Amino acid sequence: MNPQGGQYLNKAAVLSPLGAARLSQLALGCSVVAMVTHSAGYSGGSYGVFCMAVWCACFTVTTVVFFLDATRLHACLPVSWDNLTVAFAALATLMYVTASVVYPVYFVTAECPYAGCEVRNFRIAVTICSVGASLAYAAEVVLSRAKPGRVVGYMATVSGLLKVVQGFVACVIFGALANGSEYTRHAATIYCVVVYTVCFAATTVVVIVTVSGRTGCQRLPFDRFVVVYTLLAVLLYLSASVTWPVFCFDSKYGSPGRPSSCPRGRCPWDSKVVVAVFSFVNLALYVADLAYSQRIRFVHQSPRV
Structure with a gap:
């Protein structure tokens, strides 16, 4: 004492x-x-x-x-x-x-x-x-939230908050995928699931590293890593946002309209629509994140022990 x-x-x-x-x-x-x-x-x-x-x-x-x-x-x-x-x-x-x-x-x-x-x-x-x-x-x-002239952690910035929203939207996508979305029918839709998984995992790593205060422990500067990863996520989500609707709603691969016999609440077509919509939502979030990431200057923090 x-x-x-x-x-x-x-x-x-x-x-x-x-x-x-x-x-x-x-x-x-x-x-x-x-x-x-x-x-x-x-x-x-x-x-x-x-x-x-x-x-x-x-x-x-x-x-x-x-x-x-x-x-x-x-x-x-x-x-x-x-x-x-x-x-x-x-x-x-x-x-x-x-x-x-x-x-x-x-x-x-x-x-x-x-x-x-x-x-x-x-x-x-x-x-x-x-x-x-x-x-x-x-x-x-x-x-x-970060304000001009105030030193705060990365998660208090717009880019940090967007990471949380991106992870949440990805969870919504995974929920729709698990609800009978039939994504295993085509290799292209499996690729989209891989994209969603990789981007979600990387976003989770960024959040965990930031919360744990280990942003200064990597050989690659954390700010550079975040920008490179966000650019990659934009490109991956752009490809998935185009691929998923084509292989789910084009008459050659799927159904352009909702089948009349599809049960409410357990219709694969509904799940595909949810995935398509939230794919574009996350694409927009990653684009906004990339824009804001150019303006951030990181203050590396070590965890309190």
């Missing part, structure tokens, strides 16, 4: 805009989980399980982040704390937005369900709190 004492608790964890955003995340997240488990429910289906997993995981991680920040114990972790927290806040924003859309679509109806109007009202309240929590996480991202 330090005989001179010291400020062991971080008042800014509560008495600051960032602290207020995290307290709001905790309050709204706790309200969502409590209402779902109490009366709103999620029916045990895959969509409901997904929403509940998002809410529980985000609430748990936010609790840990708030505790470590308030006690300053994050200084003992071998990570770049600022990069870690802003990356998580960006991911939580995307996950909460997704859950805030999926839950009301599948569980909120204008009429009262068989369980009564109380259940419907609780589900509406869950949706409202979930939207509020997504705004609270977005507020943390805005408060942590």
Whole structure:
């Protein structure tokens, strides 16, 4: 113990805009989980399980982040704390937005369900709190984002935040691929899956290296590596964004229109459309990332031990 004492608790964890955003995340997240488990429910289906997993995981991680920040114990972790927290806040924003859309679509109806109007009202309240929590996480991202003249970690820059969005979009693509997309029918569509996998893996490596504070440990300068990799990802996604629609929707290889006999929710054609749309979304994200990467100057950080 330090005989001179010291400020062991971080008042800014509560008495600051960032602290207020995290307290709001905790309050709204706790309200969502409590209402779902109490009366709103999620029916045990895959969509409901997904929403509940998002809410529980985000609430748990936010609790840990708030505790470590308030006690300053994050200084003992071998990570770049600022990069870690802003990356998580960006991911939580995307996950909460997704859950805030999926839950009301599948569980909120204008009429009262068989369980009564109380259940419907609780589900509406869950949706409202979930939207509020997504705004609270977005507020943390805005408060942590890089500003002129301020030295921050890479994940707080536009390029760093785009990495999180790219990874999230890639997960949406993988989900559609796993939902009966029939990508194994053609070698060209298998190539597209390889492209999605390689780019996602490389993006994940960039995020992990940045969060761990090891950006100065590579022989190839990290800023140069990021730019080269992003350029390669643009070229790969451009090829996949052209190849996938041709081999899925051209009459020679696939079906230009949705088959009338295709069941809703388990139609391969729908999954192919999702993959095609989000391929172009990720292509646009990588192009924007490449443009912003030209303006970044990295400050290499070593993890605190």
